[in-house]
Amino acid sequence: GHMGVKIARALGAHVVVFSQSDRKRKDALRLGAHELVVSSNPEEMAAQAGRFDLILDTVSAVHDVNAYLGLLKRDGHLSVVGVPERPLEVSVLPLLIKRLGFSGSSIGGLPETQEMLDFCGEHGIVSDIELIPIQDINHAFERLRRGDVKYRFVIDLKSLR
DSSP states (O other), X not given: OHXXXXXXXXXXXXXXXXXXXXXXXXXXXXXXXXXEEETTOHHHHHTTTTOEEEEEEOOOSOOOTHHHHTTEEEEEEEEEOOOOSSOOOOOHHHHHHTTOEEEEOOOOOHHHHHHHHHXXXXXXXXXXXXXXXXXXXXXXXXXXXXXXXXXXXXXXXXXXX
């Protein structure tokens, strides 16, 4: 998600981050978001109805995607790139009534990856990482299970010696 925020901002988009709590507001703004909406707050979500052309859903946990379909404008699009452990339930009626697009995407091939790397290089976009020694890999997996990582773990290859 954090790379999506950075890339969307570099593309000139007005970027809104959705989070279950206000806990990520400071990080979201630092990464380039213009706003953060607390998705667990019904009033904040209702205020966003029909506002968005595109929503990039990066959540890898089971969640209610239908709540986000209501936030799209007519002919809007929701693209899922996270991989929840169970299938998501999608209500078809909003798709039909508002002519919404709903799709998924995986990593691109070599040309798309190169294009993304070139774009990031031109705009100084890098991933936020936490460098860890290989000896901490089990602890890192435990932290991943708890959702306690900002935003990528990278293994320091020097620690392999």
